[in-house]
Amino acid sequence: MVINWFKHSALSLLLGTLMVLTSWQFLSAEEKPAELGIYEHLDQTLPDGLTFTDENYNIVDLKKEINKPTVIALVYYECPGICSPLLEGVAEVITRAKLDLGAEYQVFTISFDWNEKTKLAKDKKTNYSKLVKGKDVENGWRWFTGDSVNVNNLLNSLGFKVKKEGEEFIHPASLIVLSPQAKITRYLHGTYFLPFDLKMAVIEASAGKSGPTINKVLKYCFAFDPEGKKYVLNITKVSGTLIIFIAVSFFLGLMFSKKRGTNKKSLKAD
Numbered sequence: 001m002v003i004n005w006f007k008h009s010a011l012s013l014l015l016g017t018l019m020v021l022t023s024w025q026f027l028s029a030e031e032k033p034a035e036l037g038i039y040e041h042l043d044q045t046l047p048d049g050l051t052f053t054d055e056n057y058n059i060v061d062l063k064k065e066i067n068k069p070t071v072i073a074l075v076y077y078e079c080p081g082i083c084s085p086l087l088e089g090v091a092e093v094i095t096r097a098k099l100d101l102g103a104e105y106q107v108f109t110i111s112f113d114w115n116e117k118t119k120l121a122k123d124k125k126t127n128y129s130k131l132v133k134g135k136d137v138e139n140g141w142r143w144f145t146g147d148s149v150n151v152n153n154l155l156n157s158l159g160f161k162v163k164k165e166g167e168e169f170i171h172p173a174s175l176i177v178l179s180p181q182a183k184i185t186r187y188l189h190g191t192y193f194l195p196f197d198l199k200m201a202v203i204e205a206s207a208g209k210s211g212p213t214i215n216k217v218l219k220y221c222f223a224f225d226p227e228g229k230k231y232v233l234n235i236t237k238v239s240g241t242l243i244i245f246i247a248v249s250f251f252l253g254l255m256f257s258k259k260r261g262t263n264k265k266s267l268k269a270d
């Protein structure tokens with residue numbers, strides 16, 4: 001009787017938490033934030049004249065620097081949220097992927113905060129390069145900053161929409177893969193990337209072939225509060241995930257405990 005009550009309680013808790021976590025998907029159009037997220041521009045080409053400065057203070061036309069499959073990571077360097085996990089994920093997949101960084105493909109990390117300067121980009125490259133093993137990060141992983149006009153033109157061309165809240169940005173997490181002709185061929189969403197996915201994206205980009213996005217689950221720095229009509233730290237998702245873990249663990253513990261009790265009774269009966 002007690003076990004059945006615990007089972008039903010655990011299941012109710014699990015279902016309730018799932019409803020909270022998925023409630024974002026069912027917000028009305030009026031409640032959802034406008035123009036925030038990723039609007040895929042597959043097969044579109046990066047425009048000419050996007051001027052950025054790399055970590056070595058070289059001012060370049062971004063499109064002219066793309067002469068091989070290129071992975072673009074859009075972040076801002078002083079982000080307190082998911083930019084760090086995203087860049088750690090980039091460093092890990094660069095290390096694990098059986099690809100020659102700098103020869104077979106390259107990675108561009110670009111800040112969309114036009115107030116950030118080259119010195120900060122250089123420092124960030126130094127820090128994250130230490131996480132990469134056995135790859136030519138000096139030539140293969142470049143870090144850029146730009147002014148507001150060029151940043152906004154780049155974001156629009158890639159379909160990457162951000163929103164500034166005070167001194168911080170609300171933004172999605174994704175990598176964008178371009179062909180050697182600067183054509184958008186793939187979006188890889190999230191902060192963790194499989195070496196196989198990166199390799200296939202680079203191979204397809206090399207051939208100029210675009211691929212559909214399979215995993216379209218986006219991660220954001222903040223969650224949108226429709227009642228307060230503002231963004232807040234995504235505590236609900238974090239706490240909800242923890243509750244799910246505890247509920248499932250408790251439920252499985254009860255199931256195994258009941259099974260062991262049944263087995264013991266069977267042995268005594270024998």
